[in-house]
Amino acid sequence: xxxxxxxxxxxxxxxxxxxxxxxxxxxxxxxxxxxxxxxxxxxxxxxxxxxxxxxxxxxxxxxxxxxxxxxxxxxxxxxxxxxxxxxxxxxxxxxxxxxxxxxxxxxxxxxxxxxxxxxxxxxxxxxxxxxxxxxxxxxxxxxxxxxxxxxxxxxxxxxxxxxxxxxx
Amino acid sequence: xxxxxxxxxxxxxxxxxxxxxxxxxxxxxxxxxxxxxxxxxxxxxxxxxxxxxxxxxxxxxxxxxxxxxxxxxxxxxxxxxxxxxxxxxxxxxxxxxxxxxxxxxxxxxxxxxxxxxxxxxxxxxxxxxxxxxxxxxxxxxxxxxxxxxxxxxxxxxxxxxxxxxxxxxxxxxxxxxxxxxxxxxxxxxxxxxxxxxxxxxxxxxxxx
Amino acid sequence: xxxxxxxxxxxxxxxxxxxxxxxxxxxxxxxxxxxxxxxxxxxxxxxxxxxxxxxxxxxxxxxxxxxxxxxxxxxxxxxxxxxxxxxxxxxxxxxxxxxxxxxxxxxxxxxxxxxxxxxxxxxxxxxxxxxxxxxxxxxxxxxxxxx
Numbered sequence: 001x002x003x004x005x006x007x008x009x010x011x012x013x014x015x016x017x018x019x020x021x022x023x024x025x026x027x028x029x030x031x032x033x034x035x036x037x038x039x040x041x042x043x044x045x046x047x048x049x050x051x052x053x054x055x056x057x058x059x060x061x062x063x064x065x066x067x068x069x070x071x072x073x074x075x076x077x078x079x080x081x082x083x084x085x086x087x088x089x090x091x092x093x094x095x096x097x098x099x100x101x102x103x104x105x106x107x108x109x110x111x112x113x114x115x116x117x118x119x120x121x122x123x124x125x126x127x128x129x130x131x132x133x134x135x136x137x138x139x140x141x142x143x144x145x146x147x148x149x150x151x152x153x154x155x156x157x158x159x160x161x162x163x164x165x166x167x168x
Numbered sequence: 169x170x171x172x173x174x175x176x177x178x179x180x181x182x183x184x185x186x187x188x189x190x191x192x193x194x195x196x197x198x199x200x201x202x203x204x205x206x207x208x209x210x211x212x213x214x215x216x217x218x219x220x221x222x223x224x225x226x227x228x229x230x231x232x233x234x235x236x237x238x239x240x241x242x243x244x245x246x247x248x249x250x251x252x253x254x255x256x257x258x259x260x261x262x263x264x265x266x267x268x269x270x271x272x273x274x275x276x277x278x279x280x281x282x283x284x285x286x287x288x289x290x291x292x293x294x295x296x297x298x299x300x301x302x303x304x305x306x307x308x309x310x311x312x313x314x315x316x317x318x319x320x321x322x323x324x325x326x327x328x329x330x331x332x333x334x335x336x337x338x339x340x341x342x343x344x345x346x347x348x349x350x351x352x353x354x355x356x357x358x359x360x361x362x363x364x365x366x367x368x369x370x371x372x373x374x375x376x
Numbered sequence: 377x378x379x380x381x382x383x384x385x386x387x388x389x390x391x392x393x394x395x396x397x398x399x400x401x402x403x404x405x406x407x408x409x410x411x412x413x414x415x416x417x418x419x420x421x422x423x424x425x426x427x428x429x430x431x432x433x434x435x436x437x438x439x440x441x442x443x444x445x446x447x448x449x450x451x452x453x454x455x456x457x458x459x460x461x462x463x464x465x466x467x468x469x470x471x472x473x474x475x476x477x478x479x480x481x482x483x484x485x486x487x488x489x490x491x492x493x494x495x496x497x498x499x500x501x502x503x504x505x506x507x508x509x510x511x512x513x514x515x516x517x518x519x520x521x522x523x
Contacts, residue, residue, distance in 0.1 A: 016176075020175075020179065023179060023183060024387055027182070027186050027391060028387075028391070030186060030190055031186070031391055031394045031395065034190060034193055034197075034398050035394065035398060037194070038193065038197050038398055038401045038402060039401065041197040041198075041201045041405050042200075042401055042404060042405040042408070045200050045201070045204040045408040045412070048205070048207060048208045048409075049204070049207075049408050049409070049411070049412040051259075052207060052208060052412055052415065052416060053412075053415070055215060055259055055260070056211070056415065056419055059215055059218075060419065063218065064509070067426070067506065067507040067508075068506050068508050069506065070504065070505045070506050070507075071503060071504040071505075071506070072501065072502070072503050072504070138226065138236055139226070139227075146226045147222070147223065147226030147227065147236065151261075153259075154257070154259035154260065155256075155259055155260065155261010155262055155263065156261050156262045157215065157218070157219040157222075157260060157261060157262075158219050158222040158223045158226065158236065158237075160222040160223070160225035160226030161505075162225065162433075162502060162505035163502045164501070164502050182391075186391065186395065189395050189398075189399070193398050193399065193402050196402040196403070196405070196406050197402055197405060199406065200402070200405040200406045200408070200409040200410075201405075201409070203409040203410060203413045204408070204409035204412060204413070206413055206416075207409065207412040207416040207417075208412075208416075210413070210416040210417065210420055211419065211420075213420075214419055214420040214423050217423070221427055225430070281442055282445055282446055283438075283441045283444070283445030283446070284441055284445075286438040288431070320420055322423065322424060323427065323428070323431065324427040324430055324431050324434075325430070325431035325434040325435060326434055327434045327435075327438040327441065329441055330445065
């Protein structure tokens, strides 16, 4: 007769069986918790990274362009196909050209064209996703406009023009 | 029996390894979450600070900075200093105080010269949650700003020439017209007369 | 085998695979957040430098403005005017010009402010006031910045 055939042996076997199952259940629960927690953290990290990249691409792009082109009468506001457009003029050898920045079909686009020509959407290059883009002068009452007000998905920000035609 | 013991030993080893691995993973995930939040806050704070700096450069006084940023301009009790408090969302766009994720505290200094005013701005961006309930007075704002660490700080300068100090909002000639010059002269003359009369009265009172 | 209470071989393998996958996920999350933070940090540092350069330019403009305000510069030649202006200022063809450069990051990136004031009678107009970033990006991050 084997020891395992006795009641005592069987009871010990059942207890250890339950303990083993419980331990593995705990381990599986811990792994499950880690999977849920980890995937949530990764999703959040990716979302934040995408939002930050979008913000840099939108505001950083506009700020950089304006700062690099701040000259007398170079910055103006035009009318794009779906709202206002930021127009940066540059004098070429034979004609004046414009860089027009505006929102079109959920994206911030840039179009390079001769000054005064109509907007050709097919020529516009996509910069980044941006559902809304509005630009206006913050100091509307002043003749010498010095402060641009830019409103995008992220909200309203300001850009000052240091160049002006006023005599110091 | 031997197999049973070895099974338990293996189980214990497995559990210990799982616990160690979990500890490391949880720390990595927590670190990632924290760093991701910091990156987003820094990005928003930088954007807010840029906006505040541009508003500072595009205007002439602390009051107009506050008005532009839809914030408040608080004055010290001795009326000698101002602080501008403005509110921004988490992406650095203008916001109301109730919905703000970031708060900008802007202090400025003026270096007056004959031809104008060289203004220096000190812009500090804070997490709005750390700045709740401190914005009623000038001193409260400065006290809170000194105890809380800023998410981002930015220093800039702006020169305001004399003609913009005199005629800040335009339109108007940069060089005063004959009428304006005449009006200014009349006003200056009238003020001089009042000052002279006050001096004579004072001297008369002292003599008697 | 009879002494083994449950079949643990398959479960253990599954658990090990899950833990390895979690390790990969954690590394991905860590790298994503770290790269995001680095880009934000560099954007912030570049912003600080750009406004530092702007501040230098404004201080320079204050000095130049003081000269124009206190002197009758309409009678001065470009050379005479240049003598009265801060060091580093050039006056050519009626244009008062100065550049200010500051390094950005630890590599050879720079932020340069170029200010040009056009003489107009006894005063001046701010003709251009441009800030440009040049050179390679800095830091440990290999990501390009829009700035």
